[in-house]
Amino acid sequence: MSLELVLVLLASLWIVYNLLDYLVPYFHGLPSTPTSRERIRKALEMADLRAGETLYDLGSGYGRVLIIAAREFDAKAIGIDAGPVQTLRAWAGSLLNGVSSRVQVRMGNFLQADLSEADVVFAYLTSDYVPKLEQKLAAQLKPGARIVTISFDFSNWEPTAFDEQNLIFLYKMPPTAGNLGTYLAKHIR
Numbered sequence: 001m002s003l004e005l006v007l008v009l010l011a012s013l014w015i016v017y018n019l020l021d022y023l024v025p026y027f028h029g030l031p032s033t034p035t036s037r038e039r040i041r042k043a044l045e046m047a048d049l050r051a052g053e054t055l056y057d058l059g060s061g062y063g064r065v066l067i068i069a070a071r072e073f074d075a076k077a078i079g080i081d082a083g084p085v086q087t088l089r090a091w092a093g094s095l096l097n098g099v100s101s102r103v104q105v106r107m108g109n110f111l112q113a114d115l116s117e118a119d120v121v122f123a124y125l126t127s128d129y130v131p132k133l134e135q136k137l138a139a140q141l142k143p144g145a146r147i148v149t150i151s152f153d154f155s156n157w158e159p160t161a162f163d164e165q166n167l168i169f170l171y172k173m174p175p176t177a178g179n180l181g182t183y184l185a186k187h188i189r
Contacts, residue, residue: 034061035124035150039166040068043122046161046170047148049073053119056080058110058133063090063103065122070099075120077103080110115140124150138175147171158182 044065049055051074057065060079063086069077077099081087087107094103106113111132115121118141123133134154137147146160149169153159158178161170169180 034064037064037068039150039168040065041072042163042166043148043150043168044069044073044120046163046168047120047122047146049075049120051075054078054117055120055122056110056113056115056118058121058123059125060090060105061086063093063105065124066090066103066105067093067097067099069122070094070102071097075102078118079103079105080108080113081105082107082109111136116142118145120145121147122149123147123152125152127152130154134175137173141173143173145173147173153180155179162187 044055049069053073054076055065055069055073055078057063057069057077057079060066060081061083063079066077066079069075079087079090081090084107087105090103090105091100094100094105111129115137121137121141123129125133130152134156141147147154147170149171151167153169154171154175156177156179157171157175159169159180160172160176162168162180162183
């Protein structure tokens with residue numbers, strides 16, 4: 001095989017990789033927007049994630065949340081993402097970080113996934129998902145399960161805790177009727 005052919009093949013693979021990396025999440029309505037490790041840690045601390053618990057990351061991207069949950073909190077972490085590139089990178093990241101025995105990465109639509117074994121659900125999504133996700137979580141999560149979200153809240157549920165600086169919301173199942181306004185009315189003096 002000539003060097004030119006190898007370069008053309010590599011360039012073609014690079015283009016396909018990048019197209020899949022950006023277009024698949026785009027068509028599912030999820031922007032590829034990672035958040036900082038510090039913000040993830042704060043969210044998992046707010047959720048009181050404990051060793052041996054099961055965390056689901058909805059729209060897990062490259063697996064940063066999964067790796068932190070497994071490595072630093074000794075949790076079982078399951079990520080669901082629609083993107084094949086994201087799923088592959090998350091799986092490879094779990095291998096490279098030595099946590100692959102506690103991390104599962106699934107390619108698919110998290111709105112169709114069974115979340116009933118979750119102790120904690122992590123979500124960094126857009127508010128477009130709120131109505132469907134609210135119904136799904138209320139129907140599937142067991143009492144005491146926690147939901148931690150970044151940058152969006154559930155409009156019909158009152159948070160259990162709220163980190164204004166990092167825009168992190170915590171909810172416990174079963175949800176309390178209300179919203180961020182009812183939470184703030186009780187906690188701001």
